[in-house]
Structures are given as structure tokens and as C-alpha cells.
Amino acid sequence: MMLRGKLALYLGRQFLQSVAIVLFVLVALTAIIQILEFLRRTADKVDVTFGVILQLTFLDLPTKTLELLPFVMLFGAMLAFYRLNRSSELVVARAAGISAWQFLAPALAVSLVFGIVVVTIINPLAAAMASRFELVEGQYLRGRASMLKVTSDGLWMRQADGDGQIVVHADRARQQGVDLRDVIFFRFVDLDRFTMRIDAQRAVLRDGYWEMRDAYVALPNQPIEVYKRFKLPTTLTFLQIQESFAPPETLSFWELPAFIQTLQDNGFVATRQRLYLHSLLATPLLFVAMVFLAAASTLRLVRRGGNALFLLGGVLSGFLLFFMSDVASAFGVTGDVPIYLAAWAPGLVGLMAGTWFVFQLEDG
Incomplete structure (x- = not known):
């Protein structure tokens, strides 16, 4: 009692x-x-x-x-x-x-x-x-800030590229972020000068490069070129992608369930x-x-x-x-x-x- x-x-x-x-x-x-x-x-x-x-x-x-x-x-x-x-x-x-x-x-x-x-x-x-x-x-x-973000609109990623950077957006991801679907690569120099855009049906992270299928490459003031296979050099690794998420402590108790579902929908565990x-x-x-x-x-x-x-x-x-x-x-x-x-x-x-x-x- x-x-x-x-x-x-x-x-x-x-x-x-x-x-x-x-x-x-x-x-x-x-x-x-x-x-x-x-x-x-x-x-x-x-x-x-x-x-x-x-x-x-x-x-x-x-x-x-x-x-x-x-x-x-x-x-x-x-x-x-x-x-x-x-x-x-x-x-x-x-x-x-x-x-x-x-x-x-x-x-x-x-x-x-x-x-x-x-x-x-x-x-x-x-x-x-x-x-x-x-x-x-x-x-x-x-x-630097976190180079990867997963939202309900898909996956956003950023990687260094010489004197510029490449911003990546994918509608969907598989295999915990190394297999991207319906993906777009934007390359910028000096943070604000656009130099290249690549649209691809699929992009897979290999050792030192992204391998793309059915890629459409657009350069400023030039016609779009189509490639069945296209390779884009990268310094990203699978481990870097896994470590790029913000710590779970940055998400509140109320936000976690929806974020977990979003991660799983995008191919992450x-x-x-x-x-x-x-x-x-x-x-x-x-x-x-x-x-x-x-x-x-x-x-x-x-x-x-x-x-x-x-x-x-x-x-x-x-x-x-x-x-x-x-x-x-x-x-x-x-x-x-x-x-x-x-x-x-x-x-x-x-x-x-x-x-x-x-x-x-x-x-x-």
C-alpha cells in the first residue's frame, strides 16, 4: 500500500x-x-x-x-x-x-x-x-557540416571536387546509400558558378568513382550528351556515407519515428x-x-x-x-x-x- x-x-x-x-x-x-x-x-x-x-x-x-x-x-x-x-x-x-x-x-x-x-x-x-x-x-x-541529408523528398549529398563541389540528389537509394536511383549531380566552382549537370537513371558508388547508367550530361552553352555508361570521379567511400549522418541526439523523441521510416524507405538500416x-x-x-x-x-x-x-x-x-x-x-x-x-x-x-x-x- x-x-x-x-x-x-x-x-x-x-x-x-x-x-x-x-x-x-x-x-x-x-x-x-x-x-x-x-x-x-x-x-x-x-x-x-x-x-x-x-x-x-x-x-x-x-x-x-x-x-x-x-x-x-x-x-x-x-x-x-x-x-x-x-x-x-x-x-x-x-x-x-x-x-x-x-x-x-x-x-x-x-x-x-x-x-x-x-x-x-x-x-x-x-x-x-x-x-x-x-x-x-x-x-x-x-x-565542414554534415555532407548527407535524408528527407521525404529523397537523399541529398555533397562531396568536394577539386576547386568546387558536387551536390547530389536522388529520389531513392538502395544498399545504404551506395546505389542511387533517379539521381542528379550538380557541379559548382567557387560555390556559386554552375559548370555541369548529370541526370542518370542509376548511379552506383564504386572504388573511386560513381558509375552511372543512361546519363545525360549538360555543360553550359553546349548541347546535352547522352551516355549509356558514365564515370564520375569521387573521393567518397561507403564508410564516409555511413558516418555523414547527424548524430541521433540531434533528433527529438517525436521526430525519430518518422525519420527512421524515411531512412528505411531510402535504403538505410x-x-x-x-x-x-x-x-x-x-x-x-x-x-x-x-x-x-x-x-x-x-x-x-x-x-x-x-x-x-x-x-x-x-x-x-x-x-x-x-x-x-x-x-x-x-x-x-x-x-x-x-x-x-x-x-x-x-x-x-x-x-x-x-x-x-x-x-x-x-x-x-
Whole structure:
């Protein structure tokens, strides 16, 4: 049975305060580390001012914060339970007949609601800032923006070509972008001077060139020439095409399903995007699991006077969770394990382990 009234509100407020403290500390440390990292990366770039570095840090901070939130929930819950234990409030509650499940219910409810808010509201804001960060970083640090974009109108691609560039548009793509259908190549010099247009029924990326079929080549002030086979040199590779997509973090939870469908319609597997979507869906479960793990490592150890074990148990839980999530994601991207398992396994394992420990605490 869940707690009601003032006690539930008090416990929920204590949990929120502890989470806020941990969040503030970790975000501040992350911001400092990010500033130092951007200073290092821009040490040889005279056109990058400290204002640009602050802008990069501000735009990238929400994405980094979302990555930290599971640890924020873990250490925030541990701090809350530790404070309640040290003040003997937990002892009084247990003496009054309140079970561990009732005591944890407010924190579990807050973590679940907070997880839903993160996915549906905070994530879209962070995605918008991450998208802007990609543009600014491409301008000042990488020297280029993403060279590939997939929309409902087809695929757009850009490649360097000597003193100019070639812009490619295809209505459809196959084999993850190396086999283009109904494709047009536009060649420009100095970004604004048109020098050539090629329309082809099909273009396939080979080693060092595009091989086209039924190509119509148009040059300025010259008649159109038709080729059954036409080769256009390129420095693009399959790996470059795969790495040219903007990170999934630049797309919000609400945009991801449609974008994944668009990618699949254009011949792309969209593994990274699907994995990221399921990781977002699993966020509330992961937050709840963190509260259970915090209760398991804090309530038992502190009650027995094991302050050092309490700290060590929390740190190890965080690192083990991070390692497991990282490994599962890597296997999910490569296709060695199903995407559903890679995204949901960390939260499920943490939930089962934490629940088991709380059962032991309650029975003991």
C-alpha cells in the first residue's frame, strides 16, 4: 500500500532536493570539463574566441546532461536515503510499521514521472540545441557540416571536387546509400558558378568513382550528351556515407519515428536511430531501477554502519551500469544482439537486481 498525505510529500520532496543537488554538482563539473576540452581543441584556431567556446559548451551541455541523468538519479537517491537514515527518520518510519516498499514509493513515483518528462519535453529541447551545436562545431572545429541529408523528398549529398563541389540528389537509394536511383549531380566552382549537370537513371558508388547508367550530361552553352555508361570521379567511400549522418541526439523523441521510416524507405538500416529511440523509451524504467539500486546499497549498508561500503557500492553500481549500457549499445549497433535487448537490458537488469535486494532487506 502506498503512503498518502504529508509523509509521502515529505519523502518525495527530500528525494527531489537530493537529486537537484547532485544534478547541479555534476552539471557544473561537466561544464568546466567541456570548456577545458574546447580550449584544448581550439588552441591552434585564432578565429575561435572564448565566446564561441562558451556557445559550444552551452549548446552541448544539455546532451551531456541527459547522458548523466541515470547517475544523477542513482546518486541523488543514495544521498536522500543516506540523509533520512542518518537523521533516524527511516528508523522511526519502520518502527511505525511502514514497509520498505511504502518508504520507496514516493521516490519511485517521482523518478518515473521525471523519466517521462525527460523523454517527452526535455529531450526535444536538448535535440534542438544539439542540432545547433553540430552546425557551430562544423563551422569552427571540423571545418565542414554534415555532407548527407535524408528527407521525404529523397537523399541529398555533397562531396568536394577539386576547386568546387558536387551536390547530389536522388529520389531513392538502395544498399545504404551506395546505389542511387533517379539521381542528379550538380557541379559548382567557387560555390556559386554552375559548370555541369548529370541526370542518370542509376548511379552506383564504386572504388573511386560513381558509375552511372543512361546519363545525360549538360555543360553550359553546349548541347546535352547522352551516355549509356558514365564515370564520375569521387573521393567518397561507403564508410564516409555511413558516418555523414547527424548524430541521433540531434533528433527529438517525436521526430525519430518518422525519420527512421524515411531512412528505411531510402535504403538505410537506421540501426543507430532505432537503438537511440528504444533507449529513450527505456529511460523511465532505467530511472526507477536506479532508485532501487540506491535503496539496496544505502539502506542496508548505512544501517549497519558501513559508510565506506555505502560510498563504494554506489560508485561501483554507477560504473557497472555505464559499462553494461555501453557494451550493450555497441553490440546493438553492430547487430550482434537485437536492438530491443540492447536498449532495455540495462534497465531491466538494474530493476531486477535492485528489487531483489529490497526484498532481502524487507525480509531481513
